[in-house]
Amino acid sequence: MLLTQQSELLDRVPAVQTAGPRPPRRSSRSTARRLLALGWILPAVVVLAVFVYLPLAQNLGFSTLEWDIYSGSQEFIGAENYQRLVADPIFWSSLWNNVLYAVVSLAFQVFGAIVLAAIIESIRQDRWRRGLRAIYFVPSAISLTVAGLLFYFIYEPNLGMLNHALEAVGLGAWAQPWLGQESTAMISIIAMSQWQGFGYSTLLFAVAIQRIPSELYEAAAIDGIGAVRRFFTITLPLVREMTGLMIIVTISGAFQVFNEVMVMTSGGPNNSTQVLGTWLYRNGFVRNDFGYAAAIATVIFVITLGIALVQLWINRRRRVEW
Amino acid sequence: MVTRLTFAGVIARVFMWTFLLCLAVVVVYPLTWMVLNGFKTNAELFGNPFALPLQWGWENYSAAWNRGVSNYLTTSILVTVTSTIATVFISAWAAYGLARVEIPFSRTWATVILGGLMLAPTVALVPLVKMFQSMGLYNTFWALLILYTAFRIPFTTFLIRAYMIDLPREVDEAAEVDGASRWTAFWRIILPMCRPIIISVIILHILFAWNEYLFAMVFTSGTDVQTLPVGLTSLMSRHGTDYPVVFAGMVIAALPVVVLFFACQRYFVKGLADGIGK
Numbered sequence: 001m002l003l004t005q006q007s008e009l010l011d012r013v014p015a016v017q018t019a020g021p022r023p024p025r026r027s028s029r030s031t032a033r034r035l036l037a038l039g040w041i042l043p044a045v046v047v048l049a050v051f052v053y054l055p056l057a058q059n060l061g062f063s064t065l066e067w068d069i070y071s072g073s074q075e076f077i078g079a080e081n082y083q084r085l086v087a088d089p090i091f092w093s094s095l096w097n098n099v100l101y102a103v104v105s106l107a108f109q110v111f112g113a114i115v116l117a118a119i120i121e122s123i124r125q126d127r128w129r130r131g132l133r134a135i136y137f138v139p140s141a142i143s144l145t146v147a148g149l150l151f152y153f154i155y156e157p158n159l160g161m162l163n164h165a166l167e168a169v170g171l172g173a174w175a176q177p178w179l180g181q182e183s184t185a186m187i188s189i190i191a192m193s194q195w196q197g198f199g200y201s202t203l204l205f206a207v208a209i210q211r212i213p214s215e216l217y218e219a220a221a222i223d224g225i226g227a228v229r230r231f232f233t234i235t236l237p238l239v240r241e242m243t244g245l246m247i248i249v250t251i252s253g254a255f256q257v258f259n260e261v262m263v264m265t266s267g268g269p270n271n272s273t274q275v276l277g278t279w280l281y282r283n284g285f286v287r288n289d290f291g292y293a294a295a296i297a298t299v300i301f302v303i304t305l306g307i308a309l310v311q312l313w314i315n316r317r318r319r320v321e322w
Numbered sequence: 323m324v325t326r327l328t329f330a331g332v333i334a335r336v337f338m339w340t341f342l343l344c345l346a347v348v349v350v351y352p353l354t355w356m357v358l359n360g361f362k363t364n365a366e367l368f369g370n371p372f373a374l375p376l377q378w379g380w381e382n383y384s385a386a387w388n389r390g391v392s393n394y395l396t397t398s399i400l401v402t403v404t405s406t407i408a409t410v411f412i413s414a415w416a417a418y419g420l421a422r423v424e425i426p427f428s429r430t431w432a433t434v435i436l437g438g439l440m441l442a443p444t445v446a447l448v449p450l451v452k453m454f455q456s457m458g459l460y461n462t463f464w465a466l467l468i469l470y471t472a473f474r475i476p477f478t479t480f481l482i483r484a485y486m487i488d489l490p491r492e493v494d495e496a497a498e499v500d501g502a503s504r505w506t507a508f509w510r511i512i513l514p515m516c517r518p519i520i521i522s523v524i525i526l527h528i529l530f531a532w533n534e535y536l537f538a539m540v541f542t543s544g545t546d547v548q549t550l551p552v553g554l555t556s557l558m559s560r561h562g563t564d565y566p567v568v569f570a571g572m573v574i575a576a577l578p579v580v581v582l583f584f585a586c587q588r589y590f591v592k593g594l595a596d597g598i599g600k
Contacts, residue, residue, distance in 0.1 A: 034426055037504075040419025041431050043412045044475050048438050051472035055446035055453065062448055116345075119338060134587055135346050138353065141583045142576040143533030145551035149558065149572055150356050153565065159371045161355055199349070207595045227334070256442045259535040263555055277444050277536075284448050285540065294448050301445040308440035 056301070062294035081295035090271050091296070094279040097186055101193070101275070102254035108194040109201040110246050116198070117205035118235050122227065133206055136199035144196060148263030151192040155179045155264075179265055182272035189264050189273055193257075201246055208242035209235060248311040252304045276300050360570040367565055382570035389561065390545050391571045394553030398575075400463060401549055402531040405470035409527055410520065412471065413478035418508050420479070421486035422494055436483075438476030443469075443536060454541060465541040466549065470531050478523050485519040486512065522593020525586055532579050550575040 063082070066075045085091050116136075123129045139147055154161045155178035163175035178188040212234065220230050236243075258277035261267060267274040267282060274282070276296060284293025359367055360382055361375040419425055420432050450469070454460045459468070489512065497507040513520070538549045548556065554575055558568050583590065 034424065037419065037423045037425045038431075040423055041416045041425065041435065044416035044435050044479060045431065047412065047468075047472045048435060048475060051450070051453075051468060052438050052441060052446060053434075055449035056441060058449035058452075059445060119342065130587075132342060132346065133591075134584065135349055137583065138580060139349060141529065141579045142353070143535075143551055143579070145533065145535050145554055146356075146572045146576045149554060149568065150352055153359075153569075154352060154355075159368050159565070161352070161371055164371055195348070195352075203591070204594065207591060211595065252442070256444055258444065259551075262535070262539070280444060280447065281540070285451075290448050290452075297445045297448060300442055304442045304445075305440055 059294050059297050059301070062291060063298050065291040065294075067290040068288075077291070081292050082298075084292060085295050085299070090274055090279060091276075093271065094274045094276050095299075097273065097275045098255050098257065100186065101190055101257055102251045104190050104194065105197070105250045105254050106247065109197050109250055110243065113198055113201040113246075114205050114236065114239065114243065115231075117202045117209055118231050120202070121206055121209045133199075133203055137203050138199065139196045140200040142196075144193075144259040145263055147192060147196040148260045151188075151195070152179065152264050155188055180269060182269055185265055185269060185273045189260055192264070193260050196260075201250075204246065205239060205242060208239040212238045244311070244314060248307055252307045255300060255303050255307075356569055356576075357573055359566055360573045362566050362569075364564060364566055382566045383574065385564075385567045386557070386571040386574060389567065390548075390553055390557060391550075391574055393546050394548055394550045395574065397463065397547055397553075398532060398550045401466045401470065402528055405467050405474075405531050406524055406527045408467065408471040409474045409478050410524060413475050413523070414482050414513060414516070414520070415508075416475070416479045417482035417486050418512060421483045422489075422491075422512065423504065436476055436480050438473075439480060443473050447536070447540060451540060461542050461544060461547055463547055466534075466538060466547075469537045469541065470534065473537075474527055474530060478527065481523050481526075482516060482519055485516055489515055518589070518593050521586070521589045525582070525590050525593070528582065529579060 064076055064078055066077045066080070067073075120129055120132050123132070153159065157163055157175070157177045157180070160178075162178065166172060166174050176184060179185050216234050216238075217230065220234060225233070256277060257275045258281070261273055261275055261278050262281070265273045267278045276299065280293045280296040280300070283289045283296065355371075358375060359371075361378050362382075363376075366373065366376060416435055420428065420435065425431065451460070454465050459465045493511060493515070494507055497511055502510070532549075533551060534549070535551045538552045539555075542548050542552065545553070545556075554568070554571050557571050561567060
């Protein structure tokens, strides 16, 4: 019975949809019924309140404690953890590494990905277009852990592909222990991360480009406008919303980096690849300095929340513009 | 459309294809290397990293399997399946409530649920560890199930809600006229209409849960509750330089999601277009 009802409904929908203004909403709902309606969102709200918002609030409290995990002693020390943070050179180098991460990722996974997606979508053979998109995406599917381990081996001085490849093309002088020295470790990790992530953002931009009405490109082709100008006058402006979203996602992702660093170097050598996430982990779970770790968490919270609020603000402003 | 091929145009196309194919090689070659190394012996691996394996044996795969990978795989499958089901149902319920039911203070509730999108899991890490320890859930499968569900509800709800908002309002009214309860309307009408977005949020959640590392590392320690990403790193540290076994484990970990992606690519792209493209 219900199945036929449903298909009838579906058949009826387009006709109703286009016909005239919406019927006025009924407002004679009883309070009891409206309260009952809260049942729909209750599971989500409870789960989020207990496991996301409560810990978040607790974290702020923890960050004001001197907390010895072995003796269990807790002592309120106010802003002392934050003062320690400001004076901690590794905190600042971690923060800098996150910033570096963000900048490189913006270049490759936002601006590089738009260009790449535009090139792929300009291919006329459907099979090549889909094939390339899929190939570029594979590293994103294999997980950061597998990719991180793989590149750990690629960078490895003895059996690693990179040094062998450099020697094979006569650049043997460039061969070096990529992850083993402070000067190259961080940038090597960031490079892996670009390899892993660019396919994902390229796919998203390809999807956004597909939504651009093809008439625009056809008109441009008739007017004899070249590919480069087409990119700047049609593609780029019309994927602006996706670009805005990806810029925010990329930056805020860069301040949450953890997995790849942990797998490849654990923050070493000599803390040169420490990022906020791994520095938090090291203080909280290796040194058992929970209060200090909570203070680092607060910094991550403030930064990522700030980025998210900027995104909201931009979105709102844009809506008014249109 | 008629295209005239100018000399410059030909050069540009040659450049374009060279670039695209080079990039494909950069992506595919390391992956091929990984798979090949899973078949080598340690001596071969260190001798000439570029050579093909002399013998194509499955010893490394069975060794990896027996040294914990079978356990990791079981845990990964269990955590991924259960958290996908929990996340998608709770999120679809919430999305329905936010998009199609009149609830008191709906804007506030929307902010509470979708606001979770802005919060990084790292930030709640220290208190969560304390909480799960005191609840006796530390180092259990439940810890991962709960965390993966809780932290993915905002994103999943966001995508499903965006899709539900665009369904015509008359659908609910017609259902009500026909005497269907809210519950029936949700199950029998709205949810089936949301199939494209449900499929893509399922794929996105599977990709997430299968590959998640931070929570899995902090909240589990025993071989029988570790997921593949964490299990692989402990395989690596436990077995010293027996690298071909590690490579075999990496291939076992990577294969299911790569296969899943290729099998669902069409739905995945369509779902992304419907959901995120908005």
